[in-house]
Amino acid sequence: MKDKKANFKRLPLLEAIILGFLVVAPLFLSDFYTVILTRMLILCLLAISFELCWGYSGIMTFGQGLFFGMAGYAVALLANKVGFVQIWGVIPIGIFVGTIVSFLLAWLLLLGKKAPEIIFVALGTLTFSYAAERLVSGWYYVGGGNGLSIFEFLSFGSYEIEPGVLFYYIAGIALLVSYLLSRYLVRSQLGLVLAAMRQDEKRLLFLGYRVRGFKALVFTFAGAVAGLGGALYAHHEGFIGPNNMGIGISTMAVLYTLFGGVGSLIGPLIGVFALETISFTLSGVDAFKSFWPVILGAILLVVVTFKPDGLTGFIVSRRERIGTFGRIDKKEKNGRKETKD
Amino acid sequence: MEEILKIVFDVVSFSCIMVLIVSGLAIIASLMGIFNFAHGEFVLLGAYVTFLFQAMGLPVGLGMVCAPLFVGMFGFLLEVSIIRRFYNATIVAMLATYAIGLIIRELTRGALSGRFWKVSEPIPGLFQIGDMSFSIWRGVIIIITIIVMYGCYYFLTKTLFGLKIRGAMENPSLARASGISTTRLYAFTFAFGAALAGLAGALMVPLYTLFADLGLRFLVMAFLSVMLGGVGTFEGPLLGSAMIGAMVPGFQWIREAPVIVDILSPIFSEVLVFIVAIIIVKFRPQGLIKRGRI
Numbered sequence: 001m002k003d004k005k006a007n008f009k010r011l012p013l014l015e016a017i018i019l020g021f022l023v024v025a026p027l028f029l030s031d032f033y034t035v036i037l038t039r040m041l042i043l044c045l046l047a048i049s050f051e052l053c054w055g056y057s058g059i060m061t062f063g064q065g066l067f068f069g070m071a072g073y074a075v076a077l078l079a080n081k082v083g084f085v086q087i088w089g090v091i092p093i094g095i096f097v098g099t100i101v102s103f104l105l106a107w108l109l110l111l112g113k114k115a116p117e118i119i120f121v122a123l124g125t126l127t128f129s130y131a132a133e134r135l136v137s138g139w140y141y142v143g144g145g146n147g148l149s150i151f152e153f154l155s156f157g158s159y160e161i162e163p164g165v166l167f168y169y170i171a172g173i174a175l176l177v178s179y180l181l182s183r184y185l186v187r188s189q190l191g192l193v194l195a196a197m198r199q200d201e202k203r204l205l206f207l208g209y210r211v212r213g214f215k216a217l218v219f220t221f222a223g224a225v226a227g228l229g230g231a232l233y234a235h236h237e238g239f240i241g242p243n244n245m246g247i248g249i250s251t252m253a254v255l256y257t258l259f260g261g262v263g264s265l266i267g268p269l270i271g272v273f274a275l276e277t278i279s280f281t282l283s284g285v286d287a288f289k290s291f292w293p294v295i296l297g298a299i300l301l302v303v304v305t306f307k308p309d310g311l312t313g314f315i316v317s318r319r320e321r322i323g324t325f326g327r328i329d330k331k332e333k334n335g336r337k338e339t340k341d
Numbered sequence: 342m343e344e345i346l347k348i349v350f351d352v353v354s355f356s357c358i359m360v361l362i363v364s365g366l367a368i369i370a371s372l373m374g375i376f377n378f379a380h381g382e383f384v385l386l387g388a389y390v391t392f393l394f395q396a397m398g399l400p401v402g403l404g405m406v407c408a409p410l411f412v413g414m415f416g417f418l419l420e421v422s423i424i425r426r427f428y429n430a431t432i433v434a435m436l437a438t439y440a441i442g443l444i445i446r447e448l449t450r451g452a453l454s455g456r457f458w459k460v461s462e463p464i465p466g467l468f469q470i471g472d473m474s475f476s477i478w479r480g481v482i483i484i485i486t487i488i489v490m491y492g493c494y495y496f497l498t499k500t501l502f503g504l505k506i507r508g509a510m511e512n513p514s515l516a517r518a519s520g521i522s523t524t525r526l527y528a529f530t531f532a533f534g535a536a537l538a539g540l541a542g543a544l545m546v547p548l549y550t551l552f553a554d555l556g557l558r559f560l561v562m563a564f565l566s567v568m569l570g571g572v573g574t575f576e577g578p579l580l581g582s583a584m585i586g587a588m589v590p591g592f593q594w595i596r597e598a599p600v601i602v603d604i605l606s607p608i609f610s611e612v613l614v615f616i617v618a619i620i621i622v623k624f625r626p627q628g629l630i631k632r633g634r635i
Contacts, residue, residue, distance in 0.1 A: 060436075108619055108620070108623050109619075112623060112626050118432055118435075123376075123560075123561070126564075127561045127565065127615055128615075131561075131611075131612045131616065134611060134612055135608060135609070137608070139608070251439075254439075291451070293447035294444055294451070296443070296447075297440050297443035297444035297447060298440075298444060300436070300439070300440035301437060301440035304433055304437045304440060305423065305426060305437060
């Protein structure tokens with residue numbers, strides 16, 4: 001088993017490089033760029049949430065933006081109406097809202113009498129995203145089309161956490177924890193079931209797995225991650241609006257993931273950094289601004305048509321992305337060795 | 342009584358639009374196995390072409406004739422250039438059509454400069470039955486839909502080309518083995534489905550305002566009609582869209598009750614329609630009409 005070539009892994013290397021870069025980045029970036037980068041980190045949570053659904057379990061969802069936005073609205077309402085901005089409350093509330101909303105959706109769409117088809121789930125989540133966007137843009141209690149602004153900074157006790165280096169590290173830790181949890185999840189035996197679900201759902205059903213239950217589980221977990229992102233986003237930007245919870249942001253989640261590369265957790269992160277950097281550097285050009293959504297659509301089309309592996313596909317082989325799952329039992333391992341010998 | 346009849350008339354005309362949209366969607370889905378996420382945007386394109394004719398000072402009616410032709414052509418080009426690659430990967434095809442839809446939607450948004458536009462009815466006015474008056478244009482929509490749907494039915498069941506389509510639907514490889522070019526058939530059918538969507542968009546745009554998210558809205562409504570009515574039947578979507586159409590004014594009426602009016606804004610009734618529809622689907626997933634024939 002000690003084949004050197006097989007043991008050389010590019011994926012962990014890539015992860016380590018990105019982690020290293022993110023840890024030291026604020027040391028040599030100005031405050032302005034740190035704030036931009038924090039925003040990207042938060043959007044990474046959204047992208048990971050979509051990747052868990054689509055890349056790992058084959059659930060096509062246009063609902064990640066909904067969980068993201070719901071959590072954002074929840075903490076924004078709390079800050080506006082009650083004046084509660086404590087970080088130890090805001091983060092759990094974001095996760096809680098994301099979990100509840102995604103569980104509700106999973107119950108409605110995934111846990112039906114008959115096994116849900118991919119199209120049904122995709123359109124169902126699309127419907128909810130669309131409905132929610134319409135709802136908040138016409139509901140004056142939550143700000144209507146103007147959205148909600150948060151005027152106070154996120155705080156711990158009486159200490160205010162302004163967007164900047166400290167907020168950057170908080171978002172970074174949130175991302176790291178979510179990333180590691182997701183990584184553990186998809187590389188465990190559960191992850192193997194999820195991968196099987198993505199590859200051949202029917203066969204898995206015949207083997208006796210409760211596919212719907214697993215789908216609902218991963219969908220809810222992904223919702224929690226998106227909710228965490230939404231809560232942080234609302235406080236970081238100091239604003240949440242209908243644009244942050246509807247089809248638009250859900251589409252962005254799809255784009256980040258597909259552009260960065262489906263099938264690895266690092267792919268969506270790369271997608272976020274790549275797309276957001278392009279969007280940021282070119283945001284000064286007026287003609288570009290109005291055509292950016294069109295360009296995004298074209299990017300999605302090109303990726304889907306010609307490079308389904310996305311950007312990470314250039315670096316990491318498909319075999320490595322599929323990877324291994326969980327630990328192999330000692331006994332089994334020995335057994336394998338014996339047959340090899 | 343008069344009120345109810347008027348609502349029924351409105352609901353029927355709304356259902357007719359939905360029938361045009363859903364049948365285009367269904368014919369593509371059942372022949373090629375691809376769910377077309379860009380279908381709503383084809384509706385939008387149809388509406389936009391009509392709007393362009395009005396903006397250029399040409400008669401709106403002419404625009405309505407040209408819209409299905411144009412959207413059909415567009416659908417044909419799309420099939421030949423892009424959709425064709427995805428016949429053995431229908432899930433990826435869904436993403437591709439979503440991307441196409443996104444491009445069309447955003448281009449239209451740019452062209453409409455993000456505003457709401459109104460297109461006038463080509464035949465304005467009201468007609469009288471007894472002492473009740475109905476909008477002529479809605480009546481025209483109903484008549485055109487009946488003619489088009491009958492034409493489709495005749496085309497599919499009575500002509501040689503229709504026979505080929507049905508054959509390819511039943512068994513594509515056998516159809517190919519019998520010397521039917523499914524490639525050409527698929528391109529034609531996709532164009533035809535797109536043209537139906539374009540027609541629906543052109544016909545309904547005088548009743549609504551034209552804005553970029555119009556297509557999305559109709560895609561969602563078409564989805565809900567199909568789910569409510571039952572997949573794979575002809576009457577299903579008809580009934581489903583009638584229900585959705587009936588729910589909109591129904592909830593509007595509930596909303597005007599004294600207590601609720603303070604809480605609910607007009608948009609609620611629309612959102613409530615979506616939620617109620619999904620909940621019905623949850624508890625009756627087979628739809629109102631079970632799959633029988635077709």
